[in-house]
Amino acid sequence: MDGVNARKNTAETTATTSPRRQAQGDAKGKGRSSSGLASERRDHLVKLAAEIFARKGFQATTVREIAQEAGILSGSLYHHFDSKETIVDEVLSQFLEDLIARYRAALESDADARTVLSEMIRIGFGTLEPHRAAITVMQNDWNYLRQWPRFDYLVKAEDEVEQMWVGQIKRGQADGLFREDVDPKLTYRMIRDTIWVAVRWFRPGGRLNTDGLAEHYITMLFDGLAKGERTTHKA
Template structure:
């Protein structure tokens, strides 16, 4: 059963494709003949056949509209990947959810892998930049770890689908050549955390008997798994959730 919340987004996406059904067959045919359609073509208008009354004029807002269509498709696909899993989601599923023909989807993306690539690369680019900004402040290791935790929790709402896809399909996706950057990015993130934890140990701020890498991975996993139960609009927002987590992490549950 389709989520009752999604039709509004799907309808908006469908309305952004006037005449989608009429053009789908032609785009599908061109795709099968090996004509590659990319996002750069999103702002171009296809010339009409002779029987269609000449060339179609490009509207002034065609490029922004194409970008809006693309964003709609990415959002819809991200939700489907999160709910059904990447492997179980087909191009037809995405097109149906958007209210368009499958051929129309190929006007923007050559495959569902391309959509997942955009979702995950955007997520990693944003979170790594935010992590680096925390490190660049030059705070003591305890405050730096707190800042990193806040950044991680801050992704749960805007990047809920990306985090869920990572939870569910990480092992499958990282085995594909185009997603090789996932492992590289995760290694870079791990180094940021582990170096900070190790420095804190050297400065006597953190316990010396804890393994920094294992500690980071436990922190990482307990944060990311929250995406399964955290819902915006509850008693705590992401910021409040991060502060509660920091109390447990730094102070524990025992009375002192």
């Protein structure tokens, strides 16, 4: 009695979306966004919702669909969350917390910039599987979500991550490991984009797993597509 699509669901149909009441004040207790102590039930609902958000887009997902997937009625969802925004908030902040924690750990190493960057790339691709839904939502609905003050923290997290990456790229240049004629910030953006957008086509069962993806990209990034021996620092 846990599975998807349990119960019969009277008086509920399906359809599409839109933010209506606008997530009034955030508050009370149901409107939390990260901080621990989520009930398992709540967490399960968040995971279900994330999958639907990823598949259909945040706005195209209705609270009815989320409830139906959980085998309850839409009204019951509001016992756990005070708005649809709160649900997606939880999806995204869980991902960002995990990601930033992993990056911080990688930065504690005293390895050279190329090694640290390689590790950050592996971390990035490594989140593709466990956080596939959240990353998809972040990619597709970023523009929409960032409109609301509630999601200001998305931009803050983005900035913090950018500083980590750019810092390593600059260090690599200063240490003579990386060419100086590339722009650190621009390079970071392109790396970032390449990693995250892979969520659109990456499927766990495919030819390459995320480790393979990461190594492929690390090779390309540092050594390039062109053939020819080079006198290069070796990771």
